[in-house]
Amino acid sequence: MRADRLMAVLLLLQQREHVTAAEVARELEVSERTARRDLDALGMAGVPVYSTQGRGGGWRLVGGARTDLSGLTASEARALFLVAGPASAATPAVKAALRKLVRALPEPFREQAEAAASSLVMDAQQWGSSRVEHPPPRFLDELQDAVIRGVQVRLGYVDRDGALTERTVHPLGIVAKGTAWYLVSRTEAGRRTFRVDRVSSVDPTDDPVDRPQDFDLAESWREIADEVDRRRTPLEVRALCVPHGIGVLRMAFGGRLEVGGSTTDGRIEVVIRGQDEYVLAGELCGLVEWLEVTGPPGVRGRLASIGGALVERYG
Structure with a gap:
């Protein structure tokens, strides 16, 4: 406001x-x-x-x-x-x-x-459950200026393994994901995303950016974020949920929930993504009032094991 x-x-x-x-x-x-x-x-x-x-x-x-x-x-x-x-x-x-x-x-x-x-997209949702605060990175203003002026930059970048590389990129936009900042660029290898806090140097050139005519930063970021989410949560659980439980699932899983159509008995088909069977079964076991997991069998087995352990301990 x-x-x-x-x-x-x-x-x-x-x-x-x-x-x-x-x-x-x-x-x-x-x-x-x-x-x-x-x-x-x-x-x-x-x-x-x-x-x-x-x-x-x-x-x-x-x-x-x-x-x-x-x-x-x-x-x-x-x-x-x-x-x-x-x-x-x-x-x-x-x-x-x-x-x-x-x-x-x-x-x-x-x-x-x-x-x-059109140079900036704000995506308030953090990756996963992370609440780490990231201060504004050192080269944020320089990169945003390059995006707005439409000029290529020679970029120094430290990857996740600590290796330093240099490359010339075509800056297309800046994204704030929670408190982390990303640069979306076109490179010789295609579209790439760089964490701005890993940028070690920025040297603007006088060469214009080769910007795809139909490029839309918000749409491009949605594609990138969806792909990252799929990689972070490769396991998909199929389930049936009573209609009044969908709100509970949205609060519990956010973007990891996909809501499908209704079945003949009035329940709603859903898909929930997670990292592995053990962790996801732990998240699902408290939702038995609204949810019936139909697959995969490994998650159903872990839910049954959790249920048995709860009965044995609490009677």
Whole structure:
């Protein structure tokens, strides 16, 4: 919501010669204190807004900029479209406003603002159950700049075994997966994904990126994430679930759950992915009230073993 409010405040500043905290509070249905914080936040973020005191005071954009956004520098326009672009979590209303605003940008800013709007994907879900916090990596800004400017980079990269390699890549987009950051690139070997915290050096070139005409970062990331999930959870368990238990399964398994069609007895076919039979059976054994596992036999056998052990211990 904060990004949405800041966008709305900027729109008000563009539409009017000046605004007061009371006007912003009334328009956005927030307190005047929150409105003042948002106006101050715009200035701290680099948007050229300033305040005047006394009668007739309020907040204005430097130079009296209005709908042409001439008060924004190229980097400020890029930053605005980056935090509330089509690939972000901004509301549909904000995204629609951005599509209108991009046409009002000065010509030199327009191309990079559009590139910034599609350069980042936010994927809030962590891999697996990991809750490790990753600080922003060292070369994140340089790589994002290369994506937006559309230039190739010579990349130094340390792989998971600690080996250092250097290669020239075509940066296509940046993805935040939970608190980890990834660079999606085209290379001589095809599309590749690099963890930004393993990047050891970034040297931009003057050569343009060879970007596939139909490339969509969000769609590309979905394909990458699905493939990683399949590799991390290769075991698939088939089961039947009562309709009112689907919500429980969604909370328990998230993206590892696939919901199918209904059977003749009213239950619903589901597939649940996991790492191995032992771990997955442990996750499933507490769901017997809603779920009947139909395969594979190894998981059913482990569930029966767990059930026998529970009966023996607790009677």
